[in-house]
Amino acid sequence: xxxxxxxxxxxxxxxxxxxHLIELFPKAPFNFDATMHKPDHFPSADNDWEPGIRxxxxxxxxxxxxxxxxxxxxxDCPEISLSIWASDELDQDFLDGLTDEITYRCNLQLDLxxxxxxxxxxxxLGPVIDKWRGMRPASYSSLYEYLxxxxxxxxxxxxxxxNMMQALFDNYGTLLSYDDRELYCFWEPEVVNRATExxxxxxxxxxxAKSIKRVTEAFARQEIDExxxxxxxxxxxxEALLALYGIGPASVGYILGDVFHHLDELxxxxxxxxxxxxxxxxxxxxxxxxxxxxxxxxFNERFGGYRMLAVHYFWEDLFWKTKCEKIGWLEKLIRL
DNA sequence: CATCAGGGCCCTG
DNA sequence: CAGGGCCCTGAT
Numbered sequence: 001x002x003x004x005x006x007x008x009x010x011x012x013x014x015x016x017x018x019x020h021l022i023e024l025f026p027k028a029p030f031n032f033d034a035t036m037h038k039p040d041h042f043p044s045a046d047n048d049w050e051p052g053i054r055x056x057x058x059x060x061x062x063x064x065x066x067x068x069x070x071x072x073x074x075x076d077c078p079e080i081s082l083s084i085w086a087s088d089e090l091d092q093d094f095l096d097g098l099t100d101e102i103t104y105r106c107n108l109q110l111d112l113x114x115x116x117x118x119x120x121x122x123x124x125l126g127p128v129i130d131k132w133r134g135m136r137p138a139s140y141s142s143l144y145e146y147l148x149x150x151x152x153x154x155x156x157x158x159x160x161x162x163n164m165m166q167a168l169f170d171n172y173g174t175l176l177s178y179d180d181r182e183l184y185c186f187w188e189p190e191v192v193n194r195a196t197e198x199x200x201x202x203x204x205x206x207x208x209a210k211s212i213k214r215v216t217e218a219f220a221r222q223e224i225d226e227x228x229x230x231x232x233x234x235x236x237x238x239e240a241l242l243a244l245y246g247i248g249p250a251s252v253g254y255i256l257g258d259v260f261h262h263l264d265e266l267x268x269x270x271x272x273x274x275x276x277x278x279x280x281x282x283x284x285x286x287x288x289x290x291x292x293x294x295x296x297x298x299f300n301e302r303f304g305g306y307r308m309l310a311v312h313y314f315w316e317d318l319f320w321k322t323k324c325e326k327i328g329w330l331e332k333l334i335r336l
Numbered sequence: 337c338a339t340c341a342g343g344g345c346c347c348t349g
Numbered sequence: 350c351a352g353g354g355c356c357c358t359g360a361t
Contacts, residue, residue, distance in 0.1 A: 042343095154344045160358060161343080206356025211345080248345045272343050334343085 013177035016066045016085035022099055023072075023081060026108040029116070030078035031134035032071035035106060038138075039319040042158050044149075044165050045184040046173075047140060056140050057176055057185035060098055063087070064185040066178030067102075075134045080108075085178035104230075106138040107261055115263075115306050125303075128313045132320075137312050139258045143226040144219045145186045146259050147244065150251035151211045158334065167203035168192075168212075189219035211246020218244055234262050257308045266299055266307040272333055279329060280314055286329055 036054040048055040052071040057064065066085035073079030082102065084090065090098075103109060112134065119125045139146055152164040169184035172191050176183055192200075193216050200209035218224050224244070229237050237260055241252045253268040269277065269292045278289035281298060303310035322330060 040343095151344095155342060155355085156344095157342060157358070160356095163358090201356080204357060207345090207354090208356075246345065250344060270343060 011175065013175040013182050014064070014087065016064075016087055016176055016178040018086045018089045020084045020086075020090055020095060021081065022084065022095060023079060024069075024099065024103065024108060026078045026080065026106075027111055028078055029075045029112060029134035030073075030108070030136075031075055031132055032073075032078070032080070034132045034135035034316060034320075035138050036069060036071075038316060039323050040315065042153075042161050042165070044162070045169050046186065048181065048183065054140075055179065055181060055183060057183045058098075058102075058140075059142070059145075059186050059188065060101060061094060062188065063090075063094075064174050064176055065098075066176050066183065066185075068179055078134070083179070085176075105140060107136045110136045110261070112136065115309060119303070119306070119310065122302075125310055125313065128317050132313060132317060135313065135316065137258055137261065137263075137309065141186070141259075143224075143229070143255070143259055144189055144215075146255055147215050147247065147251070148186075148212060150254060151208050151215065151246055152205065154208065154211075154246075154251070164203065164205045164208070167205070171195075171203060189216045192216045193220035208246065214245035215247065230260065234260070234265065257312070263309040264305050264307050266296070266311060269295055275333055276315075276318070276330065277311075280318070286333060 033051055037049040046057045054067075054069045056067045056069070058067055059065070063086055068083040068085075070081045070083070071079075072081045082099075084095070084098065116129060116133070120129060141149065148168070149165070152161045152168075156164070172187040172195070173184035174187070176185050192212065195213075197209045197213050200212055203209075205212065224240060229240060232240075234256060237256060238252055241247055241255055242249070249268045250270055253265060256262045256265040274292055274295065275286040275289045277295050278284045279286055281295065282290050284290060299307045299311060318327075318330065321327060322334075
């Protein structure tokens with residue numbers, strides 16, 4: 001049987017000419033870089049970062065946008081300058097809605113004071129909070145987009161996830177040009193919904209093609225609504241997400257934390273995470289990790305109410321360190 | 337060259 | 350509820 005070769009899009013980028021500027025005021029304390037860049041995320045063509053600046057594409061109200069977020073403040077007096085590029089002029093209603101959405105996704109109004117008060121003196125967490133004070137978990141994507149990211153993460157090394165994501169952008173994304181750079185913007189679910197499972201398979205996503213297809217279909221048919229889900233309970237959200245084909249407890253755990261901001265969500269620890277936590281909290285050899293139950297018990301006892309947020313601080317701290325220093329034991333666990 | 341596990345999940349028995 | 354299969358890749 002002949003296999004169709006995936007079509008490579010070689011279209012020129014669409015140039016976004018119209019520019020708008022908005023000031024955002026996150027709730028202090030706010031750490032710009034630790035919120036706007038997560039070194040544990042695999043690099044993808046829809047965003048870029050350098051200290052003080054994050055570029056991010058965004059599909060909002062069917063309009064592909066180029067965003068640039070720039071740090072204009074300090075941790076205790078935060079301010080973000082948000083530049084927005086679009087193909088056409090945007091009206092005030094659109095900009096207001098967009099501002100609200102970015103504020104939600106990036107968790108800009110999160111009040112960290114109780115967390116800081118409660119754990120500021122913790123011998124292990126306290127120093128990490130001091131170091132990253134104002135950091136918060138954030139999602140830069142819609143729920144649909146995050147689900148796609150979660151699917152390409154499954155059972156793959158980082159390099160493979162990067163390749164799968166790039167192939168999807170090349171074929172279904174929109175290449176945008178703004179602020180002297182070219183970044184891909186996500187597709188509307190309808191676009192991938194028109195593709196066949198075989199077309200997706202030809203992008204070397206493997207058996208994930210079926211999951212991508214089924215999840216996309218659920219959004220194209222509007223069987224799942226991110227904004228309705230935001231107002232439901234954590235368990236209702238969990239149930240709705242688990243009902244999606246190809247989405248299991250590991251993906252749901254990330255989504256409840258990053259997308260829906262549940263700061264106490266931590267039920268699932270995958271084997272590679274187990275090794276890293278064992279080393280961090282019990283100083284064990286990664287080859288002989290402590291049990292998942294032991295780890296969950298420890299988190300529950302020490303960080304109850306903020307399990308996900310607390311672990312997020314340790315986790316990000318570790319991955320920031322890997323940016324500038326070699327951590328031998330960790331490199332084996334993060335397979336590139 | 338072959339074999340295998342990987343930042344899961346589904347399905348089967 | 351334990352375990353096999355799944356796509357592809359790069360490490361061994």
